[in-house]
Amino acid sequence: MADGFPLLLTTTASLDELNARIAADHPDDPRKGAALPMERFRPNLVVSGTAPWAEDGWRRIRVGGLEFRVAKPCGRCVVTTTDQETGERRGPEPLRALGRHHRFGQKLVFGQNLVPVRPPGPPRCWGRWRSATGWSCWRRRRRRCRTAADRRRPAPTRRRGAARPRRQPRAPGTTPGPGR
Incomplete structure (x- = not known):
C-alpha cells in the first residue's frame, strides 16, 4: 500500500x-x-x-x-x-x-x-451521477459536468459584481411559451 x-x-x-x-x-x-x-x-x-x-x-x-x-x-x-x-x-x-x-x-x-500523467487536452468527465442538487461530475464536483452538447453552447457569463438580470413578469392569464 x-x-x-x-x-x-x-x-x-x-x-x-x-x-x-x-x-x-x-x-x-x-x-x-x-x-x-x-x-x-x-x-x-x-x-x-x-x-x-x-x-x-x-x-x-x-x-x-x-x-x-x-x-x-x-x-x-x-x-x-x-x-x-x-x-x-x-x-x-x-x-x-x-x-x-x-x-x-x-x-x-x-x-x-x-x-x-494527465492526458493532453481539456479535462474530461470520468463519470456522471445524479445527486440531490442535480448532475455532477467525478472530476469537478463543484461545477456542472459539461457534456459534448453543453460544449457547443457557450457557458453563460456574467461580470463579477453585476446584478442578475430580472425576469419580466408575465401578464395575467398567459402561459409560458416553449422552452420556458
Whole structure:
C-alpha cells in the first residue's frame, strides 16, 4: 500500500536480487537468510520480466491505457522488517541488505513512486451521477459536468459584481411559451 504517492511500483527481479544478497550475507543462518515476500514492501504494481533494479532508470511507464510518471525512488523504513501476517519483527533485513547494496545518498530504496500523467487536452468527465442538487461530475464536483452538447453552447457569463438580470413578469392569464 503506497502511503506518500498514489502508486508504488516494484519488480520481481529486484526482489530476487535482494533475496540472493540477503542469503549471501547470512549463509549459516537460514532464518536470517530467508527469502522475503513481496508483501513486505506493500507495492501496488509489480512488474516481471525485467533486469534487477531496472525500475531505477525508468521515467515513465504505461499500464494499459494509463501513463504514469516516476516521481522518485521509494525510501524504505522499519515497516519492511515486520512480517505482515504475524506482526512480528524479523530482524534488520531487508534494511541491512539495502544499506549495503542499494542506497541512494542517505536513503535505502526499493521500488519507485508513481504519479498518473494527465492526458493532453481539456479535462474530461470520468463519470456522471445524479445527486440531490442535480448532475455532477467525478472530476469537478463543484461545477456542472459539461457534456459534448453543453460544449457547443457557450457557458453563460456574467461580470463579477453585476446584478442578475430580472425576469419580466408575465401578464395575467398567459402561459409560458416553449422552452420556458
